[in-house]
Amino acid sequence: MVTEVRRIRAFNRTVTRRLGVLNEKYLGRDRPYVESRLLFEIGTKGADVRALRGRLGMDSGFMSRLLRSLERKGLITIRPSPEDGRVRVVRLSRQGLAELRRIDALSDRLAQSMLASLTRVQTQRFMAAMSEVETLLRASSVEIAMADPASRDARHCLDRYFSEIDARFSSGFSRSQSGSEHADFIPPRGCMLVARLFGEPMGCGALRTLGTGLGEIKHMWISPEARGLGIGRRLLAELERVAKKHRVCAIRLDTNASLIEALRFYRSTGYREIGRYNDNPYAHHWFEKALK
Amino acid sequence: MVTEVRRIRAFNRTVTRRLGVLNEKYLGRDRPYVESRLLFEIGTKGADVRALRGRLGMDSGFMSRLLRSLERKGLITIRPSPEDGRVRVVRLSRQGLAELRRIDALSDRLAQSMLASLTRVQTQRFMAAMSEVETLLRASSVEIAMADPASRDARHCLDRYFSEIDARFSSGFSRSQSGSEHADFIPPRGCMLVARLFGEPMGCGALRTLGTGLGEIKHMWISPEARGLGIGRRLLAELERVAKKHRVCAIRLDTNASLIEALRFYRSTGYREIGRYNDNPYAHHWFEKALK
DNA sequence: ACAGTTATCTGACTAAAGTCAGTAAATGGT
């Protein structure tokens, strides 16, 4: 443990020095750093102010003022969202896009400066190690928390979950027939967990009680961009922990045959296939695991 | 090239997000971030104000004020350097040391928080990849520049070089007999290169002309803490480049038998062993390489 | 319809981080 901590601190120090300094010098050259950063986060596709605030962890007043400043400079346009009149959608203007390209070019130059003095072999090793570090850093940054199934993040995950299974099930999927209610996933009857990466929801999982001592896992979903980080395992372990605390001694779940990774995943985490225990028309496989 | 740049940018982004945010939140909790950072840089051993300014790239007025603030809080003591009355040496007071330990503890906590959610296997891979990235990031951060042999950085390198060979040569080493003058390494008669990592001198190498079309490499030295980064190769390549530009077509050098890495290094970079070409009493091996 | 929530905005303020010009002392080179 001590060695690991020392390693991380050395890494932290070197990386902060190299990237931190250059980042700020490159990106914040002729405008405040946070403004560049904001332009960068808005990106070519534009974004909700709300989402930006979440991603950057910024005070709403401060954000508002920054947006006003960028607007005055003609770099962005702000208009209300068509779906929700409270939220604003920010887009880069033609000028803002040009500015973003400039920032991108600087950012590229920074990246190239990091390669300039390395040999070919060093570069290859560098790339591989960076991928690895990035993946694991993302994995270690994922935070799992209880959430109300009606909350925005939970609904976002569920919506994406349902649209994904609708696309993947050979028969499609109709949400009205799914037979699970939000209320099932609110303590003490059950619970819902959301996994977030840098503030954005990347996965969910829910638990409900079927009867005394019997629980059921529902709605396990991981966003495609966050797969391979071990989030599924962490969600499941956490749900099982919660279940155990509520005196659940066996957990069941069902799955559609088209979800091959899910089948493999449950088998590898200790779930045994059992006979049909419900009348879910979309289920082909039923599993159970005893909690000890 | 495009792939590499994209990789680096993704890495850059994830790392900045994870480390940057946490760093500032952890370290800057109850005092300004730069003050914590300064305490951290002063470290248990203390430091020259000059060196601190270089390392942190700080305005001297700003630095002065920060030091005054830390002094008022009783965290540091400042006194003139015994060697040079202009420079000040900063040391942490008892209280400052306690504060540093507190910062260290927070820093450790940050490191641990990065490991908390990883499995054992993930942690191992993480450590290996971080070492690799750190090494290569350091390698890529080394900057090589021409320097006056009388400059502070060059003298620092040469002093350490001579004291190292004095320790390693079985017969010791006396600088007065070395027979090379500073003036030899000033253009156009020769040149001296210094390699710097984050502003601090980490290695040097010099070239002088022996006769028409004939050059000689002298004083190649790499700081122990920066070995294995490929600095030697880069210095040598750069010296050869300079030599070629000055119509040198062959380069010679001599070496003491105790410098085994040096012998291996020169052999592997294209130098062939030749007969004695000078009367250097410390030399056991003589090399030459033709420049094409 | 209405109470409670959410998203954004405004004004008033503060702390942090830095810049710049000029001064004074010590040092190094000639």
Add this chain to the structure above:
DNA sequence: ACCATTTACTGACTTTAGTCAGATAACTGT
């Protein structure tokens, strides 16, 4: 001995990066 440099310090100032307490409008659930 003297001049140019280097190092640190001071004062005056600016910009950057926030925080906090409301106000307002749009939405949500009942």
